[in-house]
Amino acid sequence: MRIAICDDNKAVTGDIDSMLxxxxxxxxxxxxxxxxxxxxxxxREKDPYTILIFVSAYDxxxxxxxxxxxxxxxxxxxxxxxxxxxxxxxYKRISTQNTRFAFRFEKRIYQLPLREILYxxxxxxxxxxxxxxxxxxxxxxxxxxxEQMESMSRYFIRIHRSYLVNYYHITYMNxxxxxxxxxxxxxxxxxxxxxxxxxxxxxxxxx
Numbered sequence: 596m597r598i599a600i601c602d603d604n605k606a607v608t609g610d611i612d613s614m615l616x617x618x619x620x621x622x623x624x625x626x627x628x629x630x631x632x633x634x635x636x637x638x639r640e641k642d643p644y645t646i647l648i649f650v651s652a653y654d655x656x657x658x659x660x661x662x663x664x665x666x667x668x669x670x671x672x673x674x675x676x677x678x679x680x681x682x683x684x685x686y687k688r689i690s691t692q693n694t695r696f697a698f699r700f701e702k703r704i705y706q707l708p709l710r711e712i713l714y715x716x717x718x719x720x721x722x723x724x725x726x727x728x729x730x731x732x733x734x735x736x737x738x739x740x741x742e743q744m745e746s747m748s749r750y751f752i753r754i755h756r757s758y759l760v761n762y763y764h765i766t767y768m769n770x771x772x773x774x775x776x777x778x779x780x781x782x783x784x785x786x787x788x789x790x791x792x793x794x795x796x797x798x799x800x801x802x
Contacts, residue, residue, distance in 0.1 A: 635663040643763040643776060644710050646685045664799070694747050698724070700733040707731070709748050713775055715740050715759040727777075750798065754791045755784040768795045 598615060600608045631649060638645050647665045650673065666688070667681045697706040707726060716723040717737035724731040741759055744751040750762040754773055758781050766774045770788050773781045783791055 632663070635665070639663045646688060648681060648685065696724075696743075696747070698722075698731070698733040698735070700731070705731055705733075709744075709750075709761070710763065712761055713764045713777065713779075714761060714781065715751075717757045752791050752794045752798075754787050755782055756786065758782075762795065762798050765795070768792065 600611050602608050602611075635647050635649075638647065647663060648667045648669060649665050650669045650671065666685055669678065669681065694709050695706040696709055696712065697704060699705070707724065711727050713725045713727065715737060716725060720734055721732050722735045722737060722740055724733070737753075737757065737759060741751070741753055744759065751759050752762055752765075753759050754768075758773075760773055760775075760781065764775045764777070766776055768774075768783065768791065770792065771783055773783060775781070
């Protein structure tokens with residue numbers, strides 16, 4: 596992380612720098628008491644989008660890694676060709692995560708990063724956009740939103756006539772419901788069950 600400290604008083608910038616260095620030192624001590632899997636769990640609790648690539652000379656806890664959904668796993672010694680391939684794939688995914696969804700409602704135009712959208716909900720003629728911090732709405736059809744999402748991102752799954760869910764905010768899915776990281780549960784309809792589960796498993800494998 597790079598931090599710029601801007602102030603016309605050098606004493607103030609010095610104080611801020613000292614405080615940041617103190618935080619850095621304290622956090623480093625804390626990290627030394629954790630293994631990679633523990634760190635990954637803490638990261639995943641805060642951000643489902645973070646790309647995790649594990650590097651290890653052993654695979655004794657490989658199965659445990661699935662709970663934190665690593666992007667890739669690299670063996671030691673590192674192969675430069677494979678490392679380059681995984682890095683470029685990770686970069687491509689990060690780039691798509693910054694894509695924004697734009698919509699208009701009551702003479703205002705909104706735009707939200709896709710990563711901030713938990714799910715879309717259709718109710719009569721309105722589409723509700725459930726974000727991490729608040730809810731938005733606009734007039735439209737969920738089929739059209741789905742088509743737009745498919746052209747922008749691979750990570751939205753249609754689970755119901757009324758719901759289109761962001762894969763990255765799903766804790767788990769079965770044939771009846773989806774649970775999100777924020778604790779919400781949404782129904783999976785019979786009409787969409789097979790396609791939704793297939794898509795979910797495909798994305799899990801791709802992770």
